Amino acid sequence: MHWTCPLPLTAPKSINILTFHDIIPLRLPGTTADNKKIFYNLCKTAIDRADHVIAVSNSTKQDLIEILGAAPDKITTTFQATPSTPQTGTDEDCAVSLQKQLGLEWKDYFLFFGAIEPKKNLGRIVEAFLSANTKARLVVVGGRSWLSESETGLLEAVLENDKSKKIIRLDYLPSSTLRDLVRGAKATLFPSLYEGFGLPVLESMEAGTPVLTSDRGALPEVAGDAAITVNPYDVTSIRIAIQLMDSDDGLLENMAMKGRAQAKLFTQAKYQEKLTQAYKSAGVF
Numbered sequence: 001m002h003w004t005c006p007l008p009l010t011a012p013k014s015i016n017i018l019t020f021h022d023i024i025p026l027r028l029p030g031t032t033a034d035n036k037k038i039f040y041n042l043c044k045t046a047i048d049r050a051d052h053v054i055a056v057s058n059s060t061k062q063d064l065i066e067i068l069g070a071a072p073d074k075i076t077t078t079f080q081a082t083p084s085t086p087q088t089g090t091d092e093d094c095a096v097s098l099q100k101q102l103g104l105e106w107k108d109y110f111l112f113f114g115a116i117e118p119k120k121n122l123g124r125i126v127e128a129f130l131s132a133n134t135k136a137r138l139v140v141v142g143g144r145s146w147l148s149e150s151e152t153g154l155l156e157a158v159l160e161n162d163k164s165k166k167i168i169r170l171d172y173l174p175s176s177t178l179r180d181l182v183r184g185a186k187a188t189l190f191p192s193l194y195e196g197f198g199l200p201v202l203e204s205m206e207a208g209t210p211v212l213t214s215d216r217g218a219l220p221e222v223a224g225d226a227a228i229t230v231n232p233y234d235v236t237s238i239r240i241a242i243q244l245m246d247s248d249d250g251l252l253e254n255m256a257m258k259g260r261a262q263a264k265l266f267t268q269a270k271y272q273e274k275l276t277q278a279y280k281s282a283g284v285f
Contacts (some may be wrong), residue, residue, distance in 0.1 A: 001014045001015070001016050001017070001018045002018075002019070003016065003017065003018045003019065003046075003050075004019045004024075005019070005021075006018060006020055006042065006043050006046045006047070006084060007042070008042055008045035008046040008049060008104075009046075009051050010050075012278055015052070015282050015283060015284055016049065016050050016051050016052075017050065017052050017053070017056070017279070017284075018046055018047065018052075018053050018244065019052065019053075019055075019056070020043075020047075020053060020054070020055050020056070020060055020064055020065070020196075021056050021060065021196045021197065021253065022056075022060050022194075022196025022197075022217075023039075023043055023060070023063050023068070023196075023260075024194060024196065025120060026039065026040060026043070026063075026067050026068075027037045027063055027067070027121055027194060027217075027241065028118075028193060030118070030120040031117065031118035031193065031194075032092045032117075032118075033138055036113045036128050037255070039067075040067075040191070041275065042084045044069075046119065047064065047070050049070050049084060050074075051282050051283070052074060052075075052076065052278060052281055052282035053074055053076070054069060054073045054075070054076055054077075054078050054177060054275070054278050055075050055076070055077050055078070056077070056078065056079060056080050056183065056196055056197045056218070057077060057079060057176035057196060057197050057217075057218035057221050057222075058218070059196065059217050059218035059221060060077075060196045060197075060218060060219060062207040068128050072231050075280055076277060076278035077163065077274070078127075078210040078274035078275050078278060079197070079221075079222075079266055079270070079271065079274065080197050080199065080202070080266065080269055080271065081190050081249075081266055081267060081268045081270070081271035082124050082206045082263055082266050082267060082268070082280035083203060083206070087179065087183065087207065087259070088169055091106070091183075093145060093185060094106070094183050094184055095272055097177075097180050098180055098181070098184045099215075101177065101180075102139075102168075102170075102177075102181075104137075104139065104168075104181075104184065104197075105215075106184050107184060107185070107186045107212075108135075108136055108137070108247075109136050109137045109138065109139050109143070109159075109184075109185055109186060109187065110111055110129065110134070110136055110137070110138045110139070110170075110186055110187055110188075110189050110199070110210075110242065111138075111139050111181060111186075111187070111188050111204075112125055112138070112139070112140050112141065112142070112188070112189050112190065112191065113140075113141040113142055113181070113182070113188070113200055114141075114142050114190070114192075115142055115143065116142045116143065116199055118193070119192055119194055119195075120192050120193075121191055121192055121193050121232050122140065122142075122155065123236050123245055124191070124232065124238060125138075125153075125189050125191065125238065126138070126140075126155050126158065126167065127235050128238035128239040128242055129167070129189070129239075129242055130158065130166075130171050130195050131186065131235070131239050132243045134241045134242060134243065134246040135246060136173040136186050136262045137165065137166055137167065137168060138166065138167045138168070138189075139151070139167075139170065139180065139181065139185070140155065140167065140168070140169045140170065141170045141171075141173060141178065142171075143172050149207045155169065156259040174208065179207070182204055182207045182209055183207045183208070183209065183231075185204075185209050186209075186210070186245065186246070186252065187209060187211065187212055187245045187252065188200060188201070188204040188209050188210070188212070188213070188229045189212050189213065189238075189242065190204075190211060190213045190219075190234060191212060191213055191214045191238055192213070192216075192217070192231050193214065193216060193217075193233070194214075194216050194217040195214075195217045195218050195219050195280065196215070196217070196218055196224045197218050197222060198218055198219045198223075200219075200220045201213050201219060201223050201227065202205060202222055202263055202266055204250050204259070205223070205226055205227070205259030205260065205262050205263040206259075206260065206263035207257065208260055209256065209259070210227070210228075210231075210245060210251075210252045210255035210258060210259060211223060211226070211227040211228070211255070212227065212228045212230065212238070212241050212242065212245060213227045213228070213229055213230075214229060214230065214231075214232040215231060215232075216232060222260075222262075222266070223262065224262045224265075226258035226259040226262040227255065227259070228241045228245065228255075231244065233247055
């Protein structure tokens, strides 16, 4: 039985495998509304009962060892895979679609996409973007999640008073529209405070979109040397990186090339290979 979220459940007379994506409530307790004692006990019981554990990054594996006392040889890191939905249409088709649907020009905007919650760091992204005074706009895509008020105060003020629409806020979108947005962006801004993996970074690199991300958690594992990494708590560092990406087309071209190569390290085939390794370690076959 393969449990894909950390619940203290076991199937009798079966090999029980458990996947952990992250333990953010314990690593960054101020960013979630969970009862931390209950969450710790739930995760600790689950990991102790499991025959084998899968972590989606080495960062998450290390958190499981340090915080929950898991045995290192009980954990296999599989990483995650790039989306299985291929890109369709030419760049020109995508550019026309973006202009028609959203009024956006090809490679003329920065993009943030993800749940709006404290660890996504949207407040600092907006502050850094405004102080960078870029030619490109910022598009923010994401629904409000927990404890989002502290992240959206500046954004809401800008949206209310900015007649030039320097920042555009979008809610949930069809996956095809989001794929076009990622593909057409000048760069993705994702300096999250902490991630167990960081799919927006991988999805952006696969689409050939340069990435600015964080030097914390699993994000350096996913980005490799293909992205610009910054201290996510340092607004000045984020601003400088945005200004650099806004002004250096040669840098962006090089990052797009390196990003596509980096994304190939996270294919479905490589994931399947790691998953098979985990099952063998657990004695499934």
